[in-house]
Amino acid sequence: MNRMKKVNSLGVAGVAGVAALVLPFIGSDYTVSFSIQLLIFLVLAYSWNWIGGYAGYTHFGQVGFFGIGAYVGSLLNFHLGVPWYFAAIIAGLAGALTAIPLGGAMLRLKGPFFAIGMFGLTRVLEAFALGFDSVTGGGTGIYLKPVSDLRPVYYVVAAVAGVMLFLTWKLDNSRLGLKLLAIREDEDAAESLGIPTTRLKIGTFVASAIAPAAMGSLYAVYLGFIDPPTAFAPNIELTTIAMVLLGGMGTVLGPLCGAVVLSVVNELLWANYPQIYLASVGVIILLAVLFMPRGIVSLGMKTGWVTVSRPLFRRLAARHGEALS
Amino acid sequence: MSDTIVAVEKVSKRFAGRIALDSVDIDVTRGSITGVIGPNGSGKSTLFNIIAGTLRPDTGRVLVDGRNITSASAAEICGLGVARTFQISRLFAEMTVLENLVAVARGRDDRAAIALAMELLEFLEIADIADRWGAELSYGQRKLVEIARALMLQPKVMLLDEPFAGVNPRLQNRIVEHLRTLCAKGITVFFIDHEMRIVLNECDLVYVLAEGRLIAHGDTATVRNDARVLQAYF
Numbered sequence: 204m205n206r207m208k209k210v211n212s213l214g215v216a217g218v219a220g221v222a223a224l225v226l227p228f229i230g231s232d233y234t235v236s237f238s239i240q241l242l243i244f245l246v247l248a249y250s251w252n253w254i255g256g257y258a259g260y261t262h263f264g265q266v267g268f269f270g271i272g273a274y275v276g277s278l279l280n281f282h283l284g285v286p287w288y289f290a291a292i293i294a295g296l297a298g299a300l301t302a303i304p305l306g307g308a309m310l311r312l313k314g315p316f317f318a319i320g321m322f323g324l325t326r327v328l329e330a331f332a333l334g335f336d337s338v339t340g341g342g343t344g345i346y347l348k349p350v351s352d353l354r355p356v357y358y359v360v361a362a363v364a365g366v367m368l369f370l371t372w373k374l375d376n377s378r379l380g381l382k383l384l385a386i387r388e389d390e391d392a393a394e395s396l397g398i399p400t401t402r403l404k405i406g407t408f409v410a411s412a413i414a415p416a417a418m419g420s421l422y423a424v425y426l427g428f429i430d431p432p433t434a435f436a437p438n439i440e441l442t443t444i445a446m447v448l449l450g451g452m453g454t455v456l457g458p459l460c461g462a463v464v465l466s467v468v469n470e471l472l473w474a475n476y477p478q479i480y481l482a483s484v485g486v487i488i489l490l491a492v493l494f495m496p497r498g499i500v501s502l503g504m505k506t507g508w509v510t511v512s513r514p515l516f517r518r519l520a521a522r523h524g525e526a527l528s
Numbered sequence: 529m530s531d532t533i534v535a536v537e538k539v540s541k542r543f544a545g546r547i548a549l550d551s552v553d554i555d556v557t558r559g560s561i562t563g564v565i566g567p568n569g570s571g572k573s574t575l576f577n578i579i580a581g582t583l584r585p586d587t588g589r590v591l592v593d594g595r596n597i598t599s600a601s602a603a604e605i606c607g608l609g610v611a612r613t614f615q616i617s618r619l620f621a622e623m624t625v626l627e628n629l630v631a632v633a634r635g636r637d638d639r640a641a642i643a644l645a646m647e648l649l650e651f652l653e654i655a656d657i658a659d660r661w662g663a664e665l666s667y668g669q670r671k672l673v674e675i676a677r678a679l680m681l682q683p684k685v686m687l688l689d690e691p692f693a694g695v696n697p698r699l700q701n702r703i704v705e706h707l708r709t710l711c712a713k714g715i716t717v718f719f720i721d722h723e724m725r726i727v728l729n730e731c732d733l734v735y736v737l738a739e740g741r742l743i744a745h746g747d748t749a750t751v752r753n754d755a756r757v758l759q760a761y762f
Contacts, residue, residue: 378638381631385620392618395580396632397606397681 223361227354235353239425241466242360243418247443248450248458249367254411255444256453257380258404259387260310263440264321267328268298268412269419270434274332276420277345277429287350288359291420298416299409306408310401313390322440329435344430347423356425360418367414368459375455383407384453442469445488451498460499532591533558533685533716534579534610539588541574541740548574550740551588556685556733561707561717563727565751566737567760572720573615575737576689580612581605592685609684613677613691615720617670621663625649625673628662629680641680648676652706668699675706686710688719692726704730728752736760 227235247265255261272294279285279293305324312320332339339345350356374380385393386400394400423429442465450461468487472480495501534556541549549571556562564572577583579590581602589598592608600608620628626645633641649655652672657665665673671691678686688707692700704726707717721727727734727748734751736744738760744751751757 378630378633378641381623381627384623384627385631388620388622389618391582391602392614392620393631395582395602395606395612396677397603397611397634398632399603 220365223365227357232353235357236425237466237470239353239357239360241462242357242364243422243425244443244446244466245364245458245462246360246367246414246418247439248446248462249364249371250411250414251443252371252447252452252454252458253374253383254404254407256447256457257374257383257387258407259383259390259453260313260317260404260408261444262318262321263437263444264309264325265411265415265443266435266437266440267321267325268302268415269422269439270325270328270332270431271301272298272416272419273423273429273434274339274345274419275416277347277423278338280347280424281345287356287421287424291359291417291424294420295413295417298412298419301416302409302412303405306405310404310408325435325440329431332431332434340430342430344428344433345423347427347429349427350424353425356421360421363414363417368455371458372455379403387453445484447498449488449491449495449498451500454498454500456503457498457500464499531557533593534718535591536575536579537589537591539575539578539585539590541571541578541583541585547740549578549585549737552737552740552742554735554742554745556716556718558716559711559714560732561711561730562719562733562735563731564718564720564735564737565722565724565727569739570737571740572737573689574740576612576687576720579605580610580687606681609681610687611678611681611683611685612687613671613674613689615689615693617667617674619662619665619670619673619677621661623662624659625654625662625665625676626658628673629677632677632680634681645676645680648679651679651709652676653702668695671695671703672699675703679710683715685716685718688717688721690721691719692721692723700726 226238230238247269251265272291275297276287276290276294279290280287285293309317309320309324333341336342374383382393382398382403385396385398386403390400419434423434426433446461446465447458448461449465450459451457465484469480469484472483476483491498532555534554536552536554538551538553539549540547540551552571552575554575564575566572574583578585581597581600581604585598589596591597592605592610595608597605597608620631623631626642626649629645629648630638630641633644635641646655646658649658652675654669654672654676657669662673675686675688675691691703695703700723707730711717728751729748731748734745734748735742736751736754736757738756743756743760744754
């Protein structure tokens with residue numbers, strides 16, 4: 204049975220991988236463009252899931268790293284002619300470097316104080332981007348040389364999304380993942396039981412800042428333009444959090460389910476009912492949180508389509524039992 | 529190596545001006561079973577929280593194996609071999625029993641951590657609930673899992689906060705047997721409880737607190753016949 208499930212999972216992953224590879228060749232420009240947006244949100248959702256879903260430090264500041272990455276990448280590309288893919292790597296590192304002192308300072312706060320504090324910091328960053336117009340172009344923004352073919356951008360974003368999915372699966376099946384969950388459930392008890400909570404929180408916060416910063420840089424390449432309201436858009440933050448909530452916080456497949464469902468629903472509503480699109484999205488999220496607080500994946504777990512998270516430890520324990528008998 | 533593994537020296541703590549502990553001195557002998565008793569509000573849990581590093585004393589100091597840990601973090605104290613359980617169960621509810629244990633394991637090897645966890649669950653005769661979620665467990669099962677989780681840290685000292693409270697007599701006897709076995713293995717057991725039958729039968733040394741002050745200490749016979757203890761407790 205387990206082997207069958209493993210084969211099925213590998214089969215689904217293989218089909219999804221092949222579909223992702225061939226999509227730019229069989230899909231329209233619109234499909235590629237939509238897929239890039241979806242994948243960027245997928246990466247953001249996975250990153251947020253590490254600190255918000257696993258460690259339980261929900262916050263409204265991830266878009267700050269997205270914005271920092273957007274500006275670092277755009278400025279490198281615009282002023283120094285650094286290739287966009289290389290600029291995205293440097294943007295990711297810039298996100299991590301910024302997150303180290305920010306994490307050290309902000310993670311002393313907990314609960315709503317941390318969440319709102321991070322939101323405030325993001326607004327400060329946006330104000331800086333607006334104010335330092337000699338560097339950032341201020342409200343006018345920065346116009347980048349348009350990319351004639353979006354397919355390379357698509358492949359890079361898809362590769363990062365695949366890596367994030369894999370890393371989350373590894374995290375979910377590791378003791379590090381359990382330690383983060385322990386912090387989420389009872390941080391003081393975790394500390395009393397020898398879990399180095401401060402080090403783990405800061406490490407996770409820094410790790411969860413890298414990909415959003417890189418995605419910010421790639422988003423600027425995708426748009427060919429960046430300005431403060433676009434780079435630090437609260438809507439990006441809220442959509443990301445809604446995707447994780449909808450899919451299932453602190454799970455491997457939650458961000459994937461949430462990002463796909465919400466992106467498709469968003470797009471359909473936007474195309475067919477532009478007047479009520481935002482209100483409809485809000486209602487859907489509200490209903491999902493009310494009736495499915497553990498997200499879409501919890502439905503899969505109840506029906507047996509998705510295995511309960513963290514199967515590795517169960518397998519190892521079962522093997523330990525077999526070895527003894 | 530000194531005989532004293534935990535030394536509490538002149539420790540005082542106030543909350544909003546109210547005395548919780550007043551210049552308390554306690555010595556816990558290596559390899560012993562030491563108990564602390566006292567009426568509700570006598571400062572027992574405050575004492576444990578100070579030893580475990582979740583509270584800082586206003587004055588005084590705490591030594592573990594001769595090392596001053598008064599300003600060390602809870603995780604650092606744990607790293608010195610002091611593991612604890614809680615008065616009200618603080619199992620990680622959204623983890624299985626096995627995961628609760630593996631989460632706190634030291635070292636890098638997953639297989640070794642799981643083997644140790646299963647061994648401890650078997651030792652405590654609760655291996656059959658390894659796959660159950662923390663939130664599903666009965667009160668008594670939680671107490672046993674908390675002991676197993678503390679043992680995952682391979683401690684020198686176990687601080688057990690009311691391990692017998694609300695537990696049926698049969699399970700109480702089982703826990704006592706396990707504690708004796710741990711003691712025989714060289715682990716020091718230091719616990720708080722109201723269960724006088726166990727405290728007065730099983731402890732090598734008993735400390736009695738009342739209103740934050742240490743009113744008596746000694747072997748069980750001494751404590752049983754102390755007039756101040758009889759007045760405060762019976």
